[in-house]
Amino acid sequence: MQVPAAFQYERASSVEQAIELLGRYGPDARVVAGGHSLLPMMKLRLAQPEALIDINGLGELASIRVDGHDLAVGAMVRHAELLASPVVGEHFPILRDAERVIADPLVRNRGTVGGSLCQADPSEDLSAAFSALRATLVTQGPAGRRTVAIREFFLGPYETALTEAELLVEIRVPIRSHASAYRKVERRVGDWAVVAAGAVLEISGGLVTEAGIGLTAAGAPRFVAERAEDFLRGGRPDDERFAEAGRLAAAECRPAADQRGPADYKRHLAGELTTRALRAAAARARGQEA
Amino acid sequence: MRITVTVNGEQHTRDVEPRLLLVHFLRDELGLTGTHWGCDTSNCGVCTVWLDGTPVKSCTVLAVMADGHEVRTVEGLAHGAELDPVQQGFIACHGLQCGFCTPGMMMTARWLLDHDADPSEEDVREAISGQMCRCTGYENIVRAIRWAAGHGGARGTADAGTEPAPGREEVRA
Numbered sequence: 001m002q003v004p005a006a007f008q009y010e011r012a013s014s015v016e017q018a019i020e021l022l023g024r025y026g027p028d029a030r031v032v033a034g035g036h037s038l039l040p041m042m043k044l045r046l047a048q049p050e051a052l053i054d055i056n057g058l059g060e061l062a063s064i065r066v067d068g069h070d071l072a073v074g075a076m077v078r079h080a081e082l083l084a085s086p087v088v089g090e091h092f093p094i095l096r097d098a099e100r101v102i103a104d105p106l107v108r109n110r111g112t113v114g115g116s117l118c119q120a121d122p123s124e125d126l127s128a129a130f131s132a133l134r135a136t137l138v139t140q141g142p143a144g145r146r147t148v149a150i151r152e153f154f155l156g157p158y159e160t161a162l163t164e165a166e167l168l169v170e171i172r173v174p175i176r177s178h179a180s181a182y183r184k185v186e187r188r189v190g191d192w193a194v195v196a197a198g199a200v201l202e203i204s205g206g207l208v209t210e211a212g213i214g215l216t217a218a219g220a221p222r223f224v225a226e227r228a229e230d231f232l233r234g235g236r237p238d239d240e241r242f243a244e245a246g247r248l249a250a251a252e253c254r255p256a257a258d259q260r261g262p263a264d265y266k267r268h269l270a271g272e273l274t275t276r277a278l279r280a281a282a283a284r285a286r287g288q289e290a
Numbered sequence: 291m292r293i294t295v296t297v298n299g300e301q302h303t304r305d306v307e308p309r310l311l312l313v314h315f316l317r318d319e320l321g322l323t324g325t326h327w328g329c330d331t332s333n334c335g336v337c338t339v340w341l342d343g344t345p346v347k348s349c350t351v352l353a354v355m356a357d358g359h360e361v362r363t364v365e366g367l368a369h370g371a372e373l374d375p376v377q378q379g380f381i382a383c384h385g386l387q388c389g390f391c392t393p394g395m396m397m398t399a400r401w402l403l404d405h406d407a408d409p410s411e412e413d414v415r416e417a418i419s420g421q422m423c424r425c426t427g428y429e430n431i432v433r434a435i436r437w438a439a440g441h442g443g444a445r446g447t448a449d450a451g452t453e454p455a456p457g458r459e460e461v462r463a
């Protein structure tokens with residue numbers, strides 16, 4: 001039987017109280033939301049927090065809203081809710097694509113968007129998807145709220161820019177006229193990615209005006225392929241350039257060999273999936289199904 | 291820590307350790323062993339129960355997280371002496387072999403039919419994609435769920451028909 005080591009359990013009734021509890025317990029406390037990353041790690045003793053601060057009761061963090069020109073996703077929004085959201089489906093197909101292949105429907109019923117990002121697992125899909133979208137993360141700590149660009153949020157595997165007693169409260173993405181897609185290869189349904197790639201394209205006057213490329217499980221610095229993005233900007237959105245962007249993305253990543261495959265295979269996938277995600281995004285920009 | 295959980299409409303109060311998992315709370319504290327305990331890693335889905343009306347894997351939920359909330363288990367599926375159409379479907383279509391995955395499969399099926407009166411085969415397969423049948427009896431599980439949809443199952447009530455499923459002479463229920 002896998003059972004976590006003993007811990008103190010505290011249930012937060014407000015964001016302020018969660019922060020206060022995090023401050024009181026110090027660095028050995030962890031926030032628990034859906035618990036679908038943390039609890040399995042605790043069972044295996046890969047994580048052994050002395051205290052868990054449960055934020056499942058914080059309804060204030062559980063909404064998906066359009067706020068001005070931004071999509072605002074509360075940290076406690078469950079994966080299933082993000083997947084089912086009409087506004088997400090309409091404006092951010094990259095998120096819908098990613099959510100469809102995150103674990104399985106039951107895990108998605110419980111796991112949260114904020115929890116996925118804060119876990120900073122190199123194989124987690126939303127980190128790359130939101131990085132491709134250049135999301136802004138709103139955090140709250142004892143000193144109040146601040147915003148962190150998502151590309152400055154991930155410091156390394158399982159490591160984020162959250163400071164002690166700081167909580168991720170919201171993920172914001174500007175609603176713009178862009179097209180996007182996410183493509184993943186997995187060993188079996190519901191598994192972690194062998195590699196996955198997300199692409200976001202803004203196209204104006206027949207040229208790419210902005211590009212975002214996120215890579216999952218590929219060892220890409222901060223989940224993105226910046227050189228490929230730079231290459232795409234200002235050029236035509238055609239297959240030849242998408243293939244070159246894929247080559248650049250593959251060169252940029254540093255995949256690690258593991259039970260999901262050797263590094264060369266993953267590097268190949270990173271390039272190919274980048275190209276495919278770009279093609280799918282461009283097709284959507286033309287109003288085609290992809 | 292003292293918690294009160296409503297399970298199948300009945301309130302239960304117990305003192306538990308915070309690290310107790312919901313699946314063990316149901317099985318060991320309440321004696322509701324219909325919910326099975328399998329992989330312990332949120333992969334297999336045999337421990338699926340409803341938490342506040344949504345199916346979740348109870349091996350990855352702490353019992354203390356269910357404090358003040360409602361849980362529904364396979365024991366709460368039947369309507370008195372009458373089996374739920376989903377249960378009847380599993381009988382009619384031979385939806386189980388060893389039966390280990392069956393409670394979790396049926397809880398997901400019940401939820402699916404509450405939200406989709408006539409799910410396609412693809413919809414059913416997607417819904418149960420987080421659950422494993424080690425007998426590999428998926429074909430009949432899918433048939434069982436779709437049978438239930440066609441026999442009053444969509445309404446979540448007990449008025450299932452008695453029309454035999456393909457290849458079966460009668461429905462025992």
